[in-house]
Amino acid sequence: MKDGTTNTQKSSSSSLILDVDDFKGDFSFDALFGNLVSETLPSFKLEELDSEANDSMQNATKYSQGTSSPLFPDVEKLLLLFKDSCKELAELRKQVDGRVHNLKKDVSVQDKKHRKTLAELEKGVDGLFESFARLDSRISSVGQTAAKIGDHLQSADAQRETASQTIELIKYLMEFNSSPGDLLEISPLFSDDSRVAEAASIAQKLRSFAEEDIGRQGISAVGNATASKGLEVAVANLQDYCNELENRLLSRFDAASQKRELTGMAECAKILSQFNRGTSAMQHYVATRPMFIDVEVMNADTRLVLGDQAAEASHSNVAGGLSSLYKEITDTVRKEAATITAVFPSPSEVMSILVQRVLEQRITSLLDKLLVKPSLMNLPSMEEGGLLSYLRILAVAYEKTQELASDLRAVGCGDLDVEGLTESLFSSHKDEYPEYEQASLRQLYKAKMEELQAEGHRISDSSGSIGRSKGSSIASSQHQLSVTVVTEFVRWNEEAISRCNIFSSQPATLATYVKAVFTCLLDQISQYIANGLERARESLTEAANLREKFVLGTSVGRRATSAAETAAAAGENGFRSFMVAVQRSGSSVAVIQQYFANSISRLLLPVDGAHAASCEEMATAMSRGEAAAYKGLQQCIETVMAEVERLLSSEQKATDYRLPDDEMLPDHRATNACSRVVNYLSRVLESAFTALEGLNKQAFLTELGNRLHKVLLNHWHKFTFNPSGGLRLKRDITEYGEFVRTFNTPAVDEKFELLGITANVFIVAPESLSTLFEGTPSIRKDAQRFIQLRDDYKSAKLASKLSSLWA
Numbered sequence: 001m002k003d004g005t006t007n008t009q010k011s012s013s014s015s016l017i018l019d020v021d022d023f024k025g026d027f028s029f030d031a032l033f034g035n036l037v038s039e040t041l042p043s044f045k046l047e048e049l050d051s052e053a054n055d056s057m058q059n060a061t062k063y064s065q066g067t068s069s070p071l072f073p074d075v076e077k078l079l080l081l082f083k084d085s086c087k088e089l090a091e092l093r094k095q096v097d098g099r100v101h102n103l104k105k106d107v108s109v110q111d112k113k114h115r116k117t118l119a120e121l122e123k124g125v126d127g128l129f130e131s132f133a134r135l136d137s138r139i140s141s142v143g144q145t146a147a148k149i150g151d152h153l154q155s156a157d158a159q160r161e162t163a164s165q166t167i168e169l170i171k172y173l174m175e176f177n178s179s180p181g182d183l184l185e186i187s188p189l190f191s192d193d194s195r196v197a198e199a200a201s202i203a204q205k206l207r208s209f210a211e212e213d214i215g216r217q218g219i220s221a222v223g224n225a226t227a228s229k230g231l232e233v234a235v236a237n238l239q240d241y242c243n244e245l246e247n248r249l250l251s252r253f254d255a256a257s258q259k260r261e262l263t264g265m266a267e268c269a270k271i272l273s274q275f276n277r278g279t280s281a282m283q284h285y286v287a288t289r290p291m292f293i294d295v296e297v298m299n300a301d302t303r304l305v306l307g308d309q310a311a312e313a314s315h316s317n318v319a320g321g322l323s324s325l326y327k328e329i330t331d332t333v334r335k336e337a338a339t340i341t342a343v344f345p346s347p348s349e350v351m352s353i354l355v356q357r358v359l360e361q362r363i364t365s366l367l368d369k370l371l372v373k374p375s376l377m378n379l380p381s382m383e384e385g386g387l388l389s390y391l392r393i394l395a396v397a398y399e400k401t402q403e404l405a406s407d408l409r410a411v412g413c414g415d416l417d418v419e420g421l422t423e424s425l426f427s428s429h430k431d432e433y434p435e436y437e438q439a440s441l442r443q444l445y446k447a448k449m450e451e452l453q454a455e456g457h458r459i460s461d462s463s464g465s466i467g468r469s470k471g472s473s474i475a476s477s478q479h480q481l482s483v484t485v486v487t488e489f490v491r492w493n494e495e496a497i498s499r500c501n502i503f504s505s506q507p508a509t510l511a512t513y514v515k516a517v518f519t520c521l522l523d524q525i526s527q528y529i530a531n532g533l534e535r536a537r538e539s540l541t542e543a544a545n546l547r548e549k550f551v552l553g554t555s556v557g558r559r560a561t562s563a564a565e566t567a568a569a570a571g572e573n574g575f576r577s578f579m580v581a582v583q584r585s586g587s588s589v590a591v592i593q594q595y596f597a598n599s600i601s602r603l604l605l606p607v608d609g610a611h612a613a614s615c616e617e618m619a620t621a622m623s624r625g626e627a628a629a630y631k632g633l634q635q636c637i638e639t640v641m642a643e644v645e646r647l648l649s650s651e652q653k654a655t656d657y658r659l660p661d662d663e664m665l666p667d668h669r670a671t672n673a674c675s676r677v678v679n680y681l682s683r684v685l686e687s688a689f690t691a692l693e694g695l696n697k698q699a700f701l702t703e704l705g706n707r708l709h710k711v712l713l714n715h716w717h718k719f720t721f722n723p724s725g726g727l728r729l730k731r732d733i734t735e736y737g738e739f740v741r742t743f744n745t746p747a748v749d750e751k752f753e754l755l756g757i758t759a760n761v762f763i764v765a766p767e768s769l770s771t772l773f774e775g776t777p778s779i780r781k782d783a784q785r786f787i788q789l790r791d792d793y794k795s796a797k798l799a800s801k802l803s804s805l806w807a
Contacts, residue, residue, distance in 0.1 A: 018088045036081060246272065250284055257288070265343045273345050282350045285340075286357050291332060301325055301366050315392035318370065322400040325366075329358060330407045337411055352414030359421050363401065367425060370397055376432075376439055382447045387440035395499045398426055433503055434516045437496050441520045444492050445528075448485065481532035481581045486525060486588040490595050493521040497599065507606035514603045515610050518596070522621035525592055529585045529625035533632055536581035539574030540635040546570055547642055564646060571639040576687045578632045583691035585625055592618070633700055640684060641707050647676045648715045657716075657725030658791060674732040678739050681708075698745060705740050705748030709755070712736065713782070722791045726762025733759055758782045762789070766796045 249268050256264030272281035291297050305321035306313045336354060341347045374380050374390055405422040496517045504510035546567035604610040651673035692700055721729060737752035758779045760772055787798055
């Protein structure tokens with residue numbers, strides 16, 4: 001076994017196990033190890049391993065008992081193989097290290113050679129760059145020299161060309177410097193139609209040169225007068241030639257225009273642009289447009305806008321006619337713009353002339369016929385439409401013409417201030433516009449008042465067969481205030497304000513116009529309400545006259561009673577009519593206030609103080625109506641109190657408050673006079689409760705209640721009262737008190753409550769009168785007068801008994 005191992009080791013040592021190539025490429029240690037041990041380790045089959053697995057426990061037992069045979073018999077071979085491999089690996093590392101060292105030495109030598117070569121190349125490149133820099137500098141120097149030479153040559157050529165042209169111009173100038181009008185010897189250039197453009201250019205240069213020379217000579221020494229005279233001849237001849245040439249070109253331009261040869265027109269326009277910047281050609285083209293030279297076009301414009309009967313044209317028809325006409329004009333100008341753009345070198349200047357001519361000739365001619373400014377001293381009649389017709393047509397024409405100006409601006413009009421020019425067309429009408437608007441409103445108001453008056457007379461005449469009182473009532477009702485009429489006033493004013501918005505672009509100007517127009521409305525409303533209330537008062541005055549004429553005297557007859565009732569009915573009708581007038585005047589004022597808040601106030605804000613001034617004017621205007629209403633309400637109270645006094649006088653009996661002592665049961669009903677008065681007041685005041693409101697209603701009812709209290713006191717002082725009559729009086733006072741409580745006036749309620757307490761002086765016994773005033777001392781004055789009305793005042797000697805009380 002030992003000898004075998006020795007021999008194997010020797011045989012293994014004699015051959016190399018590892019080689020350098022084994023470590024090249026994709027090296028894998030597992031593959032290297034497998035190659036080393038593949039010949040030494042036995043190869044076992046899988047089934048042999050499975051068969052031996054059953055004997056593993058037995059073998060383990062044997063091993064554990066100290067069996068001498070090894071588990072891996074080839075381990076010595078493997079150890080020897082590994083040792084030899086390690087030796088060979090050490091040898092291979094030495095070989096590799098040697099080779100690496102040699103390679104390093106070779107690389108170092110090659111690197112030194114390479115660095116030396118690079119250094120030599122860098123020196124060569126630096127020299128090359130220096131050569132290129134010198135070459136570039138030289139090229140730049142040569143280029144600058146060549147440019148200077150070129151500039152000199154160009155300048156010399158320009159001078160030569162200028163000199164050549166100058167010589168040529170002097171030659172042509174000498175030709176024109178002959179006798180005036182003698183142009184037969186001039187160069188063929190100026191008579192050749194094919195060279196018209198060149199001839200025009202040269203002629204303009206010659207004329208410019210000659211005119212400048214004349215200008216210089218005019219301020220120089222006298223010795224140059226001869227030369228100036230010669231150039232003046234040349235200038236005259238050149239002017240004649242230029243005029244002739246310009247006319248000839250215009251003729252050619254017209255001929256091309258008639259044939260619609262845009263190329264020929266453009267050629268002539270380009271040449272003519274050298275004469276006064278082409279102004280003559282532009283103006284000539286515009287002036288020859290059919291819309292400016294055809295009279296039938298002007299007549300057609302008038303017929304389209306005004307119709308066959310110009311005097312009867314309405315503003316709506318005028319608006320439609322202007323819309324159609326202005327659309328036609330805009331389309332025509334748009335077509336002309338296309339031609340102008342294709343023909344003229346400066347189309348914007350031509351468009352400016354064209355649009356200006358349209359506005360100043362065609363539109364102005366139409367407006368002169370359309371807007372005939374009436375005289376404020378002699379207004380047109382309402383049958384002809386009045387001032388309103390003129391203002392409506394003016395507003396329509398202004399608005400439509402402004403729209404035309406915008407459309408023409410969109411088409412193109414150069415630098416022309418088309419909006420300013422349009423404004424100037426209406427300047428004469430806008431100067432006095434506020435005065436015309438106010439005059440129109442006054443004319444409308446006057447016509448409306450005449451219409452209402454005529455209607456009232458017509459209805460009055462138709463009711464002539466009716467009795468006087470009824471006829472008067474009917475006629476009066478036709479003069480009543482109408483909220484519908486006031487609304488019509490406001491509608492006129494709204495229309496006027498809308499025109500103010502059209503004519504006023506500046507807020508301050510608009511505020512001034514609006515204030516003037518609104519002030520006119522305030523004057524109309526104030527006058528209408530005041531007059532309406534005065535007319536309503538006429539029925540109250542007539543009723544008062546009837547009362548005075550048919551007042552009851554000492555004798556009472558059927559005829560006198562009938563007359564008194566007629567006067568009372570007239571008074572009641574007058575009361576109702578006036579209350580209706582007051583109600584409508586209040587509604588009218590509300591309409592004005594709402595109109596001011598919604599439409600007027602915001603327009604006045606741009607002007608300081610205008611809003612406050614208008615509010616003050618409105619209050620002042622309404623004060624006139626308030627004064628008339630106050631007078632009328634006072635008359636209403638007088639009318640009511642007069643009827644109350646009549647009813648009390650005619651219905652109150654002496655026995656109402658002095659009942660017979662033998663009457664078994666007292667009468668707790670109100671007296672007939674009281675019932676009649678309360679019924680009358682309830683009936684007549686129904687219209688007052690409806691018409692009046694707020695403080696006005698409270699003031700009226702307070703005054704009426706105070707007057708009723710006074711009338712009743714004066715009335716009762718005419719009677720004598722016994723205790724039963726005192727109870728009857730107390731019942732009447734209660735009835736009156738319940739009625740006046742509907743007034744909602746605490747002061748009047750208190751008076752009637754105290755009156756009811758005072759009436760107790762007729763009920764209590766004489767000896768108890770002094771105690772009556774202890775709780776209510778405020779009734780002492782009225783009670784003193786009432787006590788004197790007791791039927792036992794003298795018999796009971798109350799004057800002496802109560803003297804200490806009154807002291």
